Amino acid sequence: MAVTAFQDRAPGVRQWLQALPRETRDTLFLLAVIAWVVLPQVGNLPWWCSALAGGVLLWRGRLAVAGRPLPRARWVLGLLIVAVAATLATHRTLLGRDAGVTLIVVLLALKTLELRARRDIFVVFFLGFFTMLTNFFFSQSLPTALAMLVALLGLLTALVNAHLPVGRPPLAQAARTAGWMALLGAPIMAALFLLFPRLAPLWGIPGDAMSGRSGLSATMQVGNIAQLVLDESIAMRVRFEGPVPQQSDLYFRGPVLSVFDGREWRALAPRRGAWRVDTGSLARLQVLGEPVRYEATLEPNNRPWLLVLDAVASSPAIPGVGTTMTSELVWMTDRPVTDLLRFRAGSHTDFRHGPGSIAAVLPEYLELPAGFNPRTLALAAQWRSEPALARGGPPAFVQAALDRLRTGNYHYTLDPGVFGEHSADEFWFDRREGFCEHIASSFVVLMRAAGIPARIVTGYQGGERNPVDGYWVVRQSDAHAWTEVWLAGRGWVRVDPTAAVAPARTGQFQRLRPRPGLVAGAIGDAAPNLAASLRAFWDAVNNGWNQWVLNYTQTKQLDLLRNIGFRSPSWEDLAFLVLGLVVAAALAGAGWTAWERSQHDPWLRLLRRVRRRVRQLGLPVPDHAPPREIATLVTARFGAAARPLADWLLELETQRYARSPAVRLPALRRRFKRIPWPA
Structure with a gap:
């Protein structure tokens, strides 16, 4: 019934639009295009800016x-003074990306x-x-590009329409002209994209607060988040060049957290060398077997960590990017990742790393804050007093903790509630549930209380x-925290206590996923295979956009020159190619212009030829004379001898103005050459 009502109203809306004066119609169209340009920015603009822009556009439409x-x-x-003052109050400046975009939207x-x-x-x-360009300051995704393509065609249509001041040309005509303009310019645009020197982007991403959402952070606060929201946005894509490790072995290493104050975990201070390259780290790193080679594409995250596999x-x-490795095997870039970053690496899933003796282990890996988690400390003391565990040493303590997690009715959940001051005690003895951060933190506290060096690794x-495309997609919902313990003779060993509580979290079984939206949930319930296929297809399309467009780097540009015949391509070659x-x-445009002039209204051009020939017969013909008037003049002057010419002129007029002309212009042009002209 709603569709029928809309169909009944649609003709009335069209008639109302057609009845509007041209200036009103064109203004409403331009306002709609501006609203489309500004709409994607609403989430990035201050609320007052979106409200002001929307109110002004509605006001202008009503006028x-x-x-x-x-x-x-x-x-x-x-209004401008108020907007400038509000911008200054919101952003504390009138310069920079955010303040600049706000002012541009207000001015528009x-x-x-x-x-x-x-x-x-x-x-x-x-x-x-x-303003359309500023949308890419915040997002260079494929949906943003498609939306801005529509905006470009809308602005070009309005621009073409503004150059048609006479009459009431339909917007469809201006849209067709704008579409042809964009289509003709597409090859040049593609060539410039491929060959124009690649400059660093003007945009970046703002600092993000990951609290309450899955993902990585420089610190980890335990117990302050009552509910963890799974973020399904993509963190990175990986393409393996050979055999792919088991999914349970895919641990992409991020920041290592070693200092604990009772509530928050953080990395070692720079003075201890954790954020500098340790010259002995590579020497102490012993890798076994052949490396797993892959190519990874990191999404912008405003972090310096280079997430590698083990x-x-x-x-x-x-x-063009410098990288360093810390003493904790964390690879870092020399600047935050603010745009797509693609790298190639070879990782070893079987390796040994760490000092040979416990005396060489940094004391921070054993420290615990005083006054926190007394029951966990008591449990560790009890285990140390048990002869069987004492004889087994640290490996036995690790195994005892994992057995407790497997058999002690512990649960992995995203809704653990807020923990109190003694977060490890609450996890081990009271709640017995939490997400990976709670489990890893409690496990490290227990290990350190037992005298075993331990730390948290996030990634x-x-x-x-x-x-569809064979890439492995790693999402923010795959963010994880596990632990490493130091064992004599083995160095740092990965232990994932979450796998003991919930094997499905790290295995090949069903992983936790956020609750789908209404539409996605309906599609998934009705056709689960269709929903999975659509999601895979969309991910593949986005990956293609990232790989071939956003990640088209300077290196790829020079590789392109090499592929087309340049032996040692340089920027000079690129400059000469762009100049060429x-x-x-320019030459093609000049040729097109000349051809278009020659083809401009062939009917008028043929009529001009007739006028010239008639004037050569000594009969003056006005420049504005139509075919019928010329036929009358030649008949009056030459009589029956001019009858073939007069009949041809009448056919020429019919071909121009009749609704369904019987003769086409090329046929008239051929007959014109055979007309017997009067002497």
Whole structure:
């Protein structure tokens, strides 16, 4: 019934739009395009900016429909002053990306209140194109690109329409012209994309607060988050070049947290060398077997960590980016990852690392804050007093803790509630549930209380293979925390206590997933295979966009030159190639212009030839004379001898103005050459 009602109203809406004056129609179309350009920015703009822009656009539309005059300049000036003051109060500056985008959106909206002259509308166009570009400051995703493509076509349509001042040309005609303009410019755009020197992007990503959402952070607060929200956004994509390790072995190493104050875990201070390259780290790293080689693409995360699979013995290959490894086997870049970063690495899943004796282990790996978790400390003391565990040493303590997790009715949950001051005590003895951070933290506290050096490693575990393109997709929901304990003769050994509580979290079974939305849930319930296929297809499309567009680097650009015949491509070769492209495009444009002039209205061109021939017969013909008038003049002058020419002229007129002409213009052109002309 709702569809029928809409169909009944649709003709009325079309008739109302057709009845509007052209200026009103064009203004409403331009306002709709501006709203489309600004809409993706709503989540990035201050609330007052979105409200102000929306209110101004609605106000301007109402003025256009009602035919009322535009507000006076003092109203616009007052709104501008308020907007500048609000921008300064919100961003504490008028410079920078966020403040600049806010001001651009405000200026674009306010400029619509000054559309009094032709130059004003062109200013709106230029502001609209620039505002469209600012969307990529915050997101370079494929949906954003598609939305901005629609915005580009809308702005081009409005621009073409503004250059048609006479009559009431339909917007569809302007849209077709704009589409042809974009289509003709596409080859040049593609060539410039491939060959224009790659510069660092103007955009980046803001600092993010990961509290309450799955993902990585420089610190880990235990017990402050009552509910963890699984974030399904993609963290990285990995393409393996050979055999793929088991999913349970896919541990992508991130920051290592070793210092605990009772509530928060953090990394070692720089003075102890944890954030500097330890020259002895590579020497103490013993790798076994052949490396697992892969290519990874990191999504922007504003973090310096280079997430690699376990131990990497040599620096990952990243053109133009410096990398270092800390003493805790954490690879880091020389700057935060603020755009897509692709690297190649070879990782060893079987390795040994760490000092040979416990005396060489940093004391921070054994320290615990005083006054916290007394029951956990008592449990460790009890275990140390048991002869069987004492004889087994640290491996026996580790096994005892894992057995307790497996058999003690412990649960992995995303809704553990807020923990108190003694988070490890609550986990081991009271709640017996939590997510990986609670489990890892409690396990490390117990190990240190037993005199075993231990630390927390955060990163990503697992992932899923996309059957469409073969890439492994690692999401923020795969963020994980596990532990490492130091054992004599073995060094640092990975122990994942979460796997003891919930093997499905790290195995190949069903992993925890966020609750789907209404539409996605309905599709998944009705056709689960279809939902999975659609998701895999969309991930593959996004990955293709990332690999071939966003990650088109300087190295790829030079590789392209090498593939087309340059032996040792350089920036000079690239500059000459771009220059040649510009010259070729200019010559092609000149040739197109010449051809278009030659093809411009062949009917009028044929009529001009007739006028010239008739004038050569000594009969003056006005420049504006139509075919019928020329036929009358030649008949009056030459009589029956001019009858073939007069009949041909009447057919030429019919071909131009008849609804269904019987003769086509090429046939008339051929007959024109055979007409017997009067003497």
